Amino acid sequence: MQLLQDILKDVTVLESHGPLDVQVESITFDSRQVQQGVLFVAMRGVQVDGHDFMAKAAEAKAVAIVCEELPAELASGVTYIKVKNSGQALGLMASAFYGHPSRKLKLVGVTGTNGKTTSVTLLHKLFRELGYHVGMISTVQNQIDEEVIPSTHTTPDAVSLNALLDKMVKAGCAYAFMEVSSHAMVQQRVAGITFAGGVFTNITHDHLDYHGTFDEYIKAKKSFFDILPAGAFALINADDKRGPVMVQNTKAEVRYFSLRKVTDFKARLIDNTLQGLHLEIDGHEIWAKLIGAFNAYNLLGAYGVAVLLEEDPMEALTVLSSLNTAAGRFDYIVSETEQITGIVDYAHTPDALENVLNTIQQIRTPLQKVITVVGCGGNRDAGKRPVMADIACRLSDKVILTSDNPRFEEPQAILEDMQKGVKPLDFKKTLSVLDRREAIRTACMLAGKGDIILVAGKGHETYQEIKGVKYPFDDKQVLQEALQQLGK
Known part of the structure; x- marks a missing residue:
């Protein structure tokens, strides 16, 4: 419980009507959760x-009630606060409400199109192994x-x-690592949050359904580094051409990895093999359990964070070499009888799909076929659908286009968008199977001894x-069951 005037200390108030010395028991932006003593914030959402x-x-x-526009009639017994941006005000008030x-801990945010989840998972595991109490938001x-604690949003x-x-903080955490999404930045979900550092992984085509243009998407990612305070660090992937753009206006100390x-x-x-990565990092050779060049970046970024947080470099490398990846990120199983490798990956953007398939191409033998099962989500960026189908065809021996999370779109319409990316030369090696379970089973039936199946999109x-x-x-459970059926 806090006094309203204390919660508003960091908020620029345009108008106020009613007493400010009232007690606030909780804050919400959902009117269904309002009861006596609750502060309601009127937010402008997409829908x-x-x-x-x-x-x-x-x-x-x-x-x-905190709002951007006061109602025509003010209810008695309610204090009204007018602000310019309700989302920003909510973040500042929530931070103040919780003290x-x-x-009170060192919070590091990770942003980028791909690699956020793996990066924060590696950092959480690394700092746990180093002996700290650690939080993770992914x-x-x-x-x-x-x-x-179950997660409903990236941020x-x-x-x-x-x-x-x-x-x-109450559990004694000294560090916390969190994903920071572009949606979160636009919606001001991290307003009032103090970061000790930020990491930029990469940026590629994604979420244009929300941001409208790629430039707006880049601005959303960049805005995270704009809010980093002096004394924080900004660790940037120098191999992404937009890396330097991210830190043009940052007050943080900029460091690069490459x-x-x-x-x-x-x-x-x-x-780079199915058994893991052999890397040289800052002159030291290590073997890591993670697979793929993209994971070399994730490992290097995690190492950089550890060093910037003043951990011993060799100890950090030793621990990193023993860690596994996050669930649904190049997660693989091998069937006992046919030695078919099944890989489940969250790749749901063109760049992520290309990275995973390029990795498979690098580690496959000449006799191994690559069979890819891929779909695209509904009510999301439709422009990437034909692109992803084209990438799958280009880097696979067989492609099965299927349903992902259709949401409120018709699965057949999504498939038709994907089919537009299939070139005439690739028609013969492409199937469309609307039911995802059947698509995965079909891939297993098409696979021969030693082949590789990628199930992409849902992770x-x-x-x-x-x-x-x-x-x-x-996906992993369905794939496992289908592979087991082959041996019967």
Whole structure:
């Protein structure tokens, strides 16, 4: 419980009506959660405008309402606060309400199109092994040490985020590592959060359904580094041409990592096999369990963070060499009888799919066929659908186009978009199987001894979203069952 005037200390208030010395028991932007003593923030969303629910919040006895536009009639007994941006105000108020938890530990944010989840997972595991209490906020799950807290968004809303950070502080966490999405930056979900450092992995075609243009997407990612304070670090992938753009206006201390250039943190890929990576990092050779050149970047980035947080370089490398990847990231199984390798990966962007397939091409033998099962999500960037189908055809011997999370779109319409990317020369090696389970089974039936099957797009997800309902579906489990059936 906090006084409203204390929660508003960092917020620029344009107008206020009513007392500020009232007690606030909790903050919400969901009018359904309003009850006596609750502060309601009217947010303008993509589909719903919270301003339409201010009267409902007042009826439910909200102690105060924060909004960008005051209602025509002010309800008695409610304090109204007018601000320029409700999203920013929510972040600043949530941080103050929970006592600024991000200032009480070292919080490092990771942003980029690909590699965020693997990077924060590696950092969480690394610092746990180094003996610290550590928090993690990721697409797959949130964690406080070994306690798993289900995740609903890549970056939680401002209230949930501060509540989670507060819980981490109370659990004694010295460090926390979190994914920072472009949506979160646009929606001001990290307003009021203090970061000790930030990492940029890469940027490629994604989320244009939300941002509209690639330039807007880049601006959203860059805005994370704009808010880093002096004294924080910004660790940038120098091999991405937009890396320097990210830190044009940052106050943070800029450091770079690379596999191709001489930078602050340098790695050389010696060997890449299904057994792992052989790397030279800052002059020291290590074997790592992770697979693929893209994971060499993730490992190098995690190493750079550890050094910038003043950990011993050799100890960090020793621990990193023993770590596994995040769930659904180049997650593979091998069938006992046919020795078919099945790989499940979250690759749901053109760049991620190309990275995974290029990795498979590098580690395959000349006799191994590559069979790819891939779909695209509904109500998302439709422009990448034909591109992903083309990449799959170019880098696979056989391609099965299928359903992903169709959401509120018709799966057949999504498949037709993907089919536009299939060149006439690739027609013979491409199948379309609408049912994802059947598509995975078909891939297994088409595979010969020693072949490689990639199931791309959903990774760690354990559901398939259709018409607003999430049905149980686990790519790895379905793949495992289908491979087991081959041996019977």
